[in-house]
Amino acid sequence: MKKDAIDKLFGDLEGSFDVHETPTGHQKRFLDRLNEVEKPSEKKRGWWKPLSIAASIAVLIAIGSTSLKTIPSEKDLASVSPEMMQTQSFFTTTITEELQKLKKITAPETQQLVNDALKQMDILEKEYKILKTDLAVSGNDKRVIYAMISNFQNRINLLQQVVEKIEEIKTLKAYRNEITL
Structure with missing residues (x-):
């Protein structure tokens, strides 16, 4: 059966093959x-x-x-002592919780406030990275440690203030809505 198909194909193509000689x-x-x-x-x-x-x-x-x-490596508070490790853990946990609260708020009237707070958090985070390098260079200088703790506290205070301000805005809006009804 296959042979018949091939014979038929060649039969159909007969005369269309290039059979000319190539030039010398x-x-x-x-x-x-x-x-x-x-x-x-x-x-x-x-x-x-x-x-x-x-x-x-x-x-x-x-x-x-x-x-x-020689590029100094960065050091965290956790590398100073076990107490500082607990302090850093406390601060990072608190900051994470406050950031989660802040990111859950999606009201249009508070969106600008949230965006500004996140920009401030970025600035404080960059300052903290500089402090980590300073800590490595200074060899656990107490002034740098205090500055790092202060940076953590500033971040927490900023987030708490923004969340409180947003709660005030929500309360004021609810109060206005009750008066207009």
């Missing part, structure tokens, strides 16, 4: 053109290899020189 010298001309295309790429390869090696060496030198610089 065709193969030689083809090989000459092929060789012409290969020659320019060999010239490129000659300067490309040393250039890539030089670039690799330059990158390795740059990476090596930056890694040799």
